[in-house]
Structures are given as C-alpha cells and as structure tokens.
Amino acid sequence: MAVTLAEVAAQAGVSPATVSRVLNGGYPVAGATRTRVEQAVEDLGYIANGPARALAAATPSDLVGVLVHDIADSFFGILAGSFQSALSPAGQSGARRLAVVCNTEGDAATELAHLTLLEGQRAGGVVLTGSAVEEPGHTLALAARLARIAATGAPVVLCGRPPLPVPAGLPVATVMFDDHGGAFRLAEHLLSLGHRRIAYVAGPPGLSTTRERLAGHHEALHRRDPGLPDRCADLTVHAGLQRSAGYDAARELLRRGAPFTVVAAANDTVATGVAAALREAGLRIPEDVSVAGFDDLPVCLDTAPPLTTVRVPLREAGALAAQFVTGRRPLPPGGITTLPAELMVRGSTAPPPRHEGSRP
CATH class of the missing domain: 1.10.260.40 (lambda repressor-like DNA-binding domains)
Structure with a gap:
C-alpha cells in the first residue's frame, strides 16, 4: 500500500x-x-506525486532528469548539452525523451530533493553530474534513493563522480574522469619546466573532485621529491569553483608573502580569476608567474596567453551517459567507465624566472 x-x-x-x-x-x-x-x-x-503513486506499477516515463551543480557553468552546460543532443539523435526512429535539467548549486539536500521529485514523476532515467559531496550520511541516503529509482527499471548514470554502494544487478552506470591522473600529469609538466614553488588553488574540501585532483598533484610532487609536498603546503588554498574565488585565492597567496612561480587552479574558471589578480598585482603571465587550469573549457583558447590545462572529455561523457540511459549501449563489466584526461600545454606556462626564490 x-x-x-x-x-x-x-x-x-x-x-x-x-x-x-x-x-x-x-x-x-x-x-x-x-x-x-x-x-x-x-x-x-x-512518493510525493499523487498521480505517480497511482502509476506505481507502470513503466517509467520518457522524462530523464539531469542533475548539475550550476547550469551557468560551462562545464555543466557542455555536459548537459551533449547529453541532450545524444538522448534522442535527429533522424533516429523511436520515441523521443525529454531531458529536465535540475540545478542543485552543489547542495546535498537539494540534490536529494530533486531526486524525490523525479521519483514522483516516474522519471525514465537519472544522470548525476559533477563532484560528489563526500559525507557518509549523504552518501548512504543518495545510494538508497538511486537504488529505489533504478529498481523501477529506470537507468541511473553517475557522471564525473565516484560509484555508490548500490545493490548489484541494478541499472546503475558510472562514468568517471581521470582527475587523479590528469592532475598528476599537469604537476609533472610544471616540475619538468623547473618549478618547485608551486601554488595550488584547490576546490572546496569534502568534494570528490577536489580530493582526486589534489591527490594526483601531491603524488607527482612526492615522486619528484618526497619533501616537496610539505614545502609547498603553505601555498595551497581551498576556494570555491567560481572566477571570483580564484581571484580572492590569488590575492591571499600574494598576501601571505611566500614565494611561488606558478599557480595551478582547481578548474579553468578559477584560473581566469587567478590570472586577473596576478595581473592586477603587476605580474606577467608566464614571464613572472605561470598559471594552469583544469577541464579545457572553450575560454582557455581566448585567454591571453592561452591557458595550459587538462582536457576532460565532457562531450564524450554526455554522449556516453545518454547511450547508457537509453540502453543503446550495455553497461560495462562492473558498471564503471573511466575516461582519460589529456594534458593541453599552451602559452600560460613556462620555465620559472631565473631567480626562483624571489617573491612574485
């Protein structure tokens, strides 16, 4: 009942x-x-929706929910757009599906609330994108909610976040980005240029992407010199994922007074804010300070100089998620697909100034 x-x-x-x-x-x-x-x-x-309760025994609808942190962010806009284009390709026979984008602002409670509404609408699929909030209570609640949705036969895809502890046999797929490996390769590139005082503007603590990218960065530093992560610890700042957060983080690094020759940012949007603050302080990029980002958003080619970054295959991920949701591609063994991240070297990174120890 x-x-x-x-x-x-x-x-x-x-x-x-x-x-x-x-x-x-x-x-x-x-x-x-x-x-x-x-x-x-x-x-x-x-299940909140009254008509949906009456349809509890029916098949899921043609509605597919796509949860994003911020649709105004190019990262999520590209991912959601690619998903929607691949959901019902033009010229392909068969029923079309309606993608409904739900903005969570990265809030765990809002994420669960949207899933409740989608469950009430008997959504025919759900895609969760972006970093996961790594809080045990939320993780368990999220896994239970998604397992309940998947048990109706509606596929669930986790895109850009780690897998969840859901029962085996449910139609749940995970499309992961190699954030750890991408951050590792970016740090290796900076080290190969000769940088040793490497500032890092990490994302907010408690997010899966922040943890993975910071871990990859630290691993590269440790392999080069086991003492290097500790020597760079005072150059790590946690900040939001907006341009303004990058600007404020760079100003904080300058205020601290510890020398650095490069700033690696949590994403490209943050990197643009970092670059603005450095230029405001009279510093040239990359002659005085190098700057690097992550994601390879379109803006990277329009910055001056173009931004060195790590390419995350957003369009490929969106298309793959659509194929999983529609059943056009079977779930992989174990349900997990990891997409590679590619280092994109451009003009914003160069060897450090000859007097590396001097304050920027």
Missing part, C-alpha cells in the same frame, strides 16, 4: 501542511523541521 502524506507527517511529528511545504519548496521551513520531514520521506519511501 502506498505511504500517505499523513503517515509522513506522523513519522516526522509535524502537520501534513508542513510536509507539503517541504515537498513543494514554496514556503520557508525551519532547518531542523525540514531535516525531520526529509528523513521521514526517505525512511517510509514516500
């Missing part, structure tokens, strides 16, 4: 009206109350 809204209210110790407000998102609800309601929804397996 389908779980009712009243049962969720009783479980959470609130009124049915409060449950409705939390599910619809139209009214402010206190954080602790919202958490209790969302937990009750999760525990009871409540």
Whole structure:
C-alpha cells in the first residue's frame, strides 16, 4: 500500500501542511523541521506525486532528469548539452525523451530533493553530474534513493563522480574522469619546466573532485621529491569553483608573502580569476608567474596567453551517459567507465624566472 502524506507527517511529528511545504519548496521551513520531514520521506519511501503513486506499477516515463551543480557553468552546460543532443539523435526512429535539467548549486539536500521529485514523476532515467559531496550520511541516503529509482527499471548514470554502494544487478552506470591522473600529469609538466614553488588553488574540501585532483598533484610532487609536498603546503588554498574565488585565492597567496612561480587552479574558471589578480598585482603571465587550469573549457583558447590545462572529455561523457540511459549501449563489466584526461600545454606556462626564490 502506498505511504500517505499523513503517515509522513506522523513519522516526522509535524502537520501534513508542513510536509507539503517541504515537498513543494514554496514556503520557508525551519532547518531542523525540514531535516525531520526529509528523513521521514526517505525512511517510509514516500512518493510525493499523487498521480505517480497511482502509476506505481507502470513503466517509467520518457522524462530523464539531469542533475548539475550550476547550469551557468560551462562545464555543466557542455555536459548537459551533449547529453541532450545524444538522448534522442535527429533522424533516429523511436520515441523521443525529454531531458529536465535540475540545478542543485552543489547542495546535498537539494540534490536529494530533486531526486524525490523525479521519483514522483516516474522519471525514465537519472544522470548525476559533477563532484560528489563526500559525507557518509549523504552518501548512504543518495545510494538508497538511486537504488529505489533504478529498481523501477529506470537507468541511473553517475557522471564525473565516484560509484555508490548500490545493490548489484541494478541499472546503475558510472562514468568517471581521470582527475587523479590528469592532475598528476599537469604537476609533472610544471616540475619538468623547473618549478618547485608551486601554488595550488584547490576546490572546496569534502568534494570528490577536489580530493582526486589534489591527490594526483601531491603524488607527482612526492615522486619528484618526497619533501616537496610539505614545502609547498603553505601555498595551497581551498576556494570555491567560481572566477571570483580564484581571484580572492590569488590575492591571499600574494598576501601571505611566500614565494611561488606558478599557480595551478582547481578548474579553468578559477584560473581566469587567478590570472586577473596576478595581473592586477603587476605580474606577467608566464614571464613572472605561470598559471594552469583544469577541464579545457572553450575560454582557455581566448585567454591571453592561452591557458595550459587538462582536457576532460565532457562531450564524450554526455554522449556516453545518454547511450547508457537509453540502453543503446550495455553497461560495462562492473558498471564503471573511466575516461582519460589529456594534458593541453599552451602559452600560460613556462620555465620559472631565473631567480626562483624571489617573491612574485
């Protein structure tokens, strides 16, 4: 028997009206109350949409949900656009599918809320893109939610994030980027140029991409010189993934006064902010300080000089996710596909100034 809204209210110790407000998102609800309601929804397996409950035994719909952190970010725009183009290719016979893009702003609770709505709409597939929030409670809740969706026969694709602990046999695929290897190769390139005072603007802590890219960076430094990661520790700054975050991080590095000859950024957007702050401080790129990014967004070719970066195959990943969702490609053994990352050397990196120890 389908779980009712009243049962969720009783479980959470609130009124049915409060449950409705939390599910619809139209009214402010206190954080602790919202958490209790969302937990009750999760525990009871409540499907919010009334018509969807009546269709609980039916096949999933032609709607496919695509969760992104920020659709205004080129990284997610390219990925979602490629997915949508490959979802129902022009000229191909068969039913077309509707891709619905859900913006989460990287928030774990919003991610779960969107999945609840998609489950209520009997979505015929779900694609989650971008870094995963590495918090054990959220990981378990997310795995349970996705397992429930996949159990209806709706394929689930994790794109650009690590696999989740879901039961074997469910239609769940993981498309991973080689963030660790890409960061390793970028750091090797900087080391080969002669850089030893390497600043690093990492992404926010607690994200899978931040962890993987920072680990690859540190591994390359350690292989060159086991003491190098420690000597560069004071040159690592965690920041957001926006241009303004890169600008503020570079200003912070300059304020600290520790010498550096290159800045490797968490992504290309951050790198543009870093470059702006360095130029504002009167520094030339790459004559005084080299700058590198990650992802190889279109903006990399338009910066002056063009940005050295690591190419992440976003278009290929979007197309592959669409093939998994539609069943045009079978899931790989183990359900995991890792796409390679390619080092793109351009004009923003060069050997350090002759007097490397001098302050930028």
